[in-house]
Amino acid sequence: MSGLSGKIALVTGSSRGIGRGIAERLARDGATVAIHYGRDRPAADEAVGAIEAAGGKAFAVQADLASMDDIKAMFAALDERGGRIDILVNNAAALVSAHIQDTTEEIFDRLVSTNLRGTYFITKYAIERMGEGGRIINISSNCTRVAYPEVSVYGLTKAGIENMALGLAQQLGAQGITVNTVVPGIVDTDMNASWLSEDTKSYVHGLTALGRLGSVEEIANVVAFLASEQASWVTAQTIEASGGCRI
Numbered sequence: 001m002s003g004l005s006g007k008i009a010l011v012t013g014s015s016r017g018i019g020r021g022i023a024e025r026l027a028r029d030g031a032t033v034a035i036h037y038g039r040d041r042p043a044a045d046e047a048v049g050a051i052e053a054a055g056g057k058a059f060a061v062q063a064d065l066a067s068m069d070d071i072k073a074m075f076a077a078l079d080e081r082g083g084r085i086d087i088l089v090n091n092a093a094a095l096v097s098a099h100i101q102d103t104t105e106e107i108f109d110r111l112v113s114t115n116l117r118g119t120y121f122i123t124k125y126a127i128e129r130m131g132e133g134g135r136i137i138n139i140s141s142n143c144t145r146v147a148y149p150e151v152s153v154y155g156l157t158k159a160g161i162e163n164m165a166l167g168l169a170q171q172l173g174a175q176g177i178t179v180n181t182v183v184p185g186i187v188d189t190d191m192n193a194s195w196l197s198e199d200t201k202s203y204v205h206g207l208t209a210l211g212r213l214g215s216v217e218e219i220a221n222v223v224a225f226l227a228s229e230q231a232s233w234v235t236a237q238t239i240e241a242s243g244g245c246r247i
């Protein structure tokens with residue numbers, strides 16, 4: 001399938017985990033993918049190599065999402081390659097597990113600057129480079145729907161980007177740009193490495209209607225649909241790909 005041929009996609013946090021799965025899928029669908037990473041250049045290079053080995057097109061771009069200077073430098077690098085962005089997937093995020101009583105100002109500022117301010121301004125600068133038919137897809141979490149008090153700041157950053165999507169869908173509709181949100185269930189990535197063991201996996205299976213963890217490919221399938229021409233009439237929607245987690 002090459003439905004995204006000629007399109008340029010920027011996928012934040014695509015050096016590993018869910019973002020890498022999304023990048024590989026969009027590249028397989030024909031897009032040229034900017035593999036964004038924060039710190040791990042070798043992982044980004046490996047993701048680019050895997051896409052190229054499969055016959056796709058990709059290149060790496062760096063920005064710590066907490067640094068506005070980095071974000072501006074990343075867009076300058078994208079501009080040197082033509083600057084147009086057709087598909088933006090706001091996937092990168094940092095997670096710190098902390099109830100409110102354990103949340104320091106440093107944790108709060110780090111998560112808000114990375115997940116919320118970084119995502120907000122990447123979106124602002126991407127919109128300036130996006131035309132008719134553009135796609136913005138944000139990756140959120142079901143902690144905006146059910147209570148997870150142990151991720152109090154992470155949760156409010158996800159609620160923030162969901163709210164951003166609603167307003168932008170209204171504003172950008174006139175330009176033919178859609179804005180949607182995908183909510184993954186629990187996927188075995190580095191983000192969950194500190195707590196996912198064989199025991200906790202079976203606990204997660206019990207919380208999930210389909211009785212298992214998801215894969216990065218199952219999240220990427222939904223993103224690929226929203227990025228495609230088939231989703232031209234879908235905007236301002238939040239779609240959960242969680243196997244029915246905590247329904």
Ligand SMILES: NC(=O)c1ccc[n+]([C@@H]2O[C@H](COP(=O)([O-])OP(=O)(O)OC[C@H]3O[C@@H](n4cnc5c(N)ncnc54)[C@H](OP(=O)(O)O)[C@@H]3O)[C@@H](O)[C@H]2O)c1
Binds near residue numbers: 012014036038183
């Ligand atoms: N995994 C799950 O179960 C799950 C469930 C619900 C929602 N989600 C959401 O899905 C998305 C992807 O999660 P994941 O599990 O794939 O995460 P992950 O494996 O921890 O990967 C995170 C990615 O984000 C980048 N990143 C992190 N902090 C950054 C920063 N300050 N600046 C720039 N890049 C940064 C990392 O790049 P570097 O390594 O180069 O820094 C990496 O590419 C996130 O939005 C997450 O909230 C995940």
